[in-house]
Amino acid sequence: MLSPTTTGNDMDSLHQVMQLLQTLDNGLVLLDADYNVQMWNSFMENHSGIAISDARGKNLFDLFPDLPKTWLRRKIDSAFSLQSRAFCTWEEHPRLFNFKSTRPLTGRSAMMYQNITLIPLTGLNGAINSVCLLVYDVTEIATRKQDLESANKTLQKISRTDKLTGLYNRGYWEECLEQEFKRCQRSKRPSALILFDIDHFKTFNDTHGHTAGDEVLRAVARAIKETQRSTDISGRYGGEEFGLVLPETTQSQAMLVAERLRETIAAATVEWDSTTLQVTVSIGVAEYSDSLKDHQNWLEVSDKALYRAKEDGRNCTKVPE
Numbered sequence: 001m002l003s004p005t006t007t008g009n010d011m012d013s014l015h016q017v018m019q020l021l022q023t024l025d026n027g028l029v030l031l032d033a034d035y036n037v038q039m040w041n042s043f044m045e046n047h048s049g050i051a052i053s054d055a056r057g058k059n060l061f062d063l064f065p066d067l068p069k070t071w072l073r074r075k076i077d078s079a080f081s082l083q084s085r086a087f088c089t090w091e092e093h094p095r096l097f098n099f100k101s102t103r104p105l106t107g108r109s110a111m112m113y114q115n116i117t118l119i120p121l122t123g124l125n126g127a128i129n130s131v132c133l134l135v136y137d138v139t140e141i142a143t144r145k146q147d148l149e150s151a152n153k154t155l156q157k158i159s160r161t162d163k164l165t166g167l168y169n170r171g172y173w174e175e176c177l178e179q180e181f182k183r184c185q186r187s188k189r190p191s192a193l194i195l196f197d198i199d200h201f202k203t204f205n206d207t208h209g210h211t212a213g214d215e216v217l218r219a220v221a222r223a224i225k226e227t228q229r230s231t232d233i234s235g236r237y238g239g240e241e242f243g244l245v246l247p248e249t250t251q252s253q254a255m256l257v258a259e260r261l262r263e264t265i266a267a268a269t270v271e272w273d274s275t276t277l278q279v280t281v282s283i284g285v286a287e288y289s290d291s292l293k294d295h296q297n298w299l300e301v302s303d304k305a306l307y308r309a310k311e312d313g314r315n316c317t318k319v320p321e
């Protein structure tokens with residue numbers, strides 16, 4: 001209510017303020033303590049399809065039955081009782097009102113993302129008599145952030161992946177091995193490392209060509225993926241050298257895995273230029289032990305076992321001496 005001393009100038013100002021609020025590019029809802037709508041602006045009218053004349057005096061939760069009632073009532077109640085502003089970002093709740101995006105065709109989201117601010121408002125007597133709900137359309141910001149996050153994820157994947165085989169590349173695989181080493185140091189749980197290398201691959205490349213060699217590397221990677229468990233971590237360690245970290249696996253269990261892998265690779269065939277190509281691998285297996293200095297040391301021990309397999313005629317699996 002306006003005071004009895006309200007002048008024509010005051011009325012003009014009020015009228016102008018009301019026009020301004022109508023043209024705001026944000027939603028504005030004024031609620032009383034019983035969650036009844038006192039007024040809302042044209043943003044709310046346009047997006048909800050409900051005219052202010054139909055909304056005034058109605059309960060907000062009757063107008064929008066899909067609002068998160070318990071959560072929003074708590075927010076509104078505390079704005080009244082604590083007399084302080086409250087915020088909610090799209091990252092916590094993508095939206096309060098299920099409004100469609102204003103750019104469903106050019107934008108990436110069919111629905112509007114919203115930030116919400118709740119502001120307690122005092123009447124002329126100084127007491128809080130309503131709460132203003134401000135709704136900001138942040139669809140552009142939200143979708144851009146999501147696009148950026150998804151591009152970062154893709155970049156991260158690319159930076160970790162070996163292009164030829166699709167396995168982890170050496171850098172990332174070694175990082176995983178280092179993590180596993182530290183985990184074993186803390187937990188004292190078993191873990192095993194398998195390193196293996198294609199036999200006579202130089203001769204193979206010289207005989208069949210580098211492209212045929214690449215095809216074989218892909219076939220070996222497929223064999224690893226078929227053999228490994230989801231918790232195992234495989235990577236291309238070097239040109240024709242591969243690594244497999246087997247968490248929660250003892251040496252004897254890892255030997256079984258390694259032998260199965262060796263046999264799978266030996267049995268795999270690659271058809272190339274009307275020729276059936278096959279390769280074998282030599283494998284070194286080393287279990288984690290407290291005597292290892294670091295993950296590099298673990299690699300060295302596995303590499304020695306792999307060297308023994310080469311020395312022993314290749315196409316076999318060895319453990320450290």
Ligand SMILES: Nc1nc2c(ncn2[C@@H]2O[C@H](COP(=O)(O)OP(=O)(O)OP(=O)(O)O)[C@@H](O)[C@H]2O)c(=O)[nH]1
Pocket residue numbers: 164197198199200201202203205209210211212213214217238239240310314
């Ligand atoms: N086709 C292909 N060959 C590669 C790739 N990376 C490394 N190589 C080849 O792998 C061969 C490795 O040869 P060596 O290290 O001498 O070992 P090897 O001939 O396999 O002999 P042993 O390991 O002792 O059995 C080299 O000829 C490399 O060129 C690759 O991405 N594609």
